[in-house]
Amino acid sequence: MMNFKQIKARYDDCLKQKYALGAFNFSTSDAAKAILLGARNVQAPFLLTTSPGEMNHLSPEIARGIADGLDKMRKGVILHLDHGKTYEDIVTAVKAGYDSLHCDGSALPHDENIKLTKKAANLAHKRNLWIEGEIGHIGGSSTLHKDETTEKIEMVMTDPDEAKDFVEKTGVNSLAVNIGNVHGIWKGGKHIDLQRLADIHAKVKVPLVLHGGSDITAEQIAKAITLGIAKINVNTELRIAYTSAVRTALKDENEFVPTKYLPAAQQAVQAVVEEKLKMFGAAGKF
Ligand SMILES: [Zn+2]
Numbered sequence: 001m002m003n004f005k006q007i008k009a010r011y012d013d014c015l016k017q018k019y020a021l022g023a024f025n026f027s028t029s030d031a032a033k034a035i036l037l038g039a040r041n042v043q044a045p046f047l048l049t050t051s052p053g054e055m056n057h058l059s060p061e062i063a064r065g066i067a068d069g070l071d072k073m074r075k076g077v078i079l080h081l082d083h084g085k086t087y088e089d090i091v092t093a094v095k096a097g098y099d100s101l102h103c104d105g106s107a108l109p110h111d112e113n114i115k116l117t118k119k120a121a122n123l124a125h126k127r128n129l130w131i132e133g134e135i136g137h138i139g140g141s142s143t144l145h146k147d148e149t150t151e152k153i154e155m156v157m158t159d160p161d162e163a164k165d166f167v168e169k170t171g172v173n174s175l176a177v178n179i180g181n182v183h184g185i186w187k188g189g190k191h192i193d194l195q196r197l198a199d200i201h202a203k204v205k206v207p208l209v210l211h212g213g214s215d216i217t218a219e220q221i222a223k224a225i226t227l228g229i230a231k232i233n234v235n236t237e238l239r240i241a242y243t244s245a246v247r248t249a250l251k252d253e254n255e256f257v258p259t260k261y262l263p264a265a266q267q268a269v270q271a272v273v274e275e276k277l278k279m280f281g282a283a284g285k286f
Helices: 004-017 029-041 052-058 060-073 087-096 110-126 160-170 194-203 218-226 236-249 258-279
Strands: 021-025 046-050 078-084 100-103 130-135 140-145 174-177 183-186 208-210 229-234
Touching: 004 021, 004 130, 004 229, 021 078, 021 236, 021 258, 029 046, 029 060, 029 236, 029 258, 046 052, 046 060, 052 060, 052 078, 052 087, 060 078, 060 087, 078 087, 087 100, 087 110, 100 110, 110 130, 110 160, 130 160, 140 236, 160 174, 160 194, 183 236, 194 208, 194 218, 218 229, 229 236, 229 258, 236 258
Parallel strands: 021 046, 021 229, 046 078, 078 100, 100 130, 130 174, 140 183, 174 208, 208 229
Antiparallel strands: none
């Protein structure tokens, strides 16, 4: 559990020492534990995150309970809502005791995004919580799109001037941007516009967030961190690691014991988490 001041200190440290926090989604307790074990193994700070779909699958209270359990294994766990798209999503997470929120009004017209995010930011700040906003629609879904390229995705890139206006009007503490970082893994990869990121960074003073962190090269990540990225979201690669390991283990049709087929999934998730945290420069920073 972390309060606003502690979370702010984390982001400030990222900007100062040039690394990014890994933000990892989970939808089961063993995946959450794998994330904590990975972060602990490489001594890195991280965020434990659920989208509304993942939060509601577990129930928000159980998601909070899992985070509290992990916090006993290593202090400083941040439970973060990922892509809260309505005010109700935000309220649900606040009521359950989330530490940090992402209000994603990016699919709305600019003015409506400002209105929703400002309302969410007011609630967050009243409760001493961190809030991330989003401008420029990232799109895609957190899974493997092996036969599709990103060309057909409706994508709105973040405009630097709009981003500045948005942060000033809403009071968000961090900002998710779209520079080609579509969610998921795609045939032909992603096209990351680092010049656009540099232009946003020159105008926006809050820490920046990169969603769709699966399948972005180490070189692009390193450059993005020098341009203000302080948090990188990873979901797809964890889902693939977890599900592939379960699928392999269940090829044995006589296997019915979860404690026998789930450890492989946990180890696979942990390995991805460790690799990402090293890539983000976060290893050794906790
Ligand atoms: Zn995202």
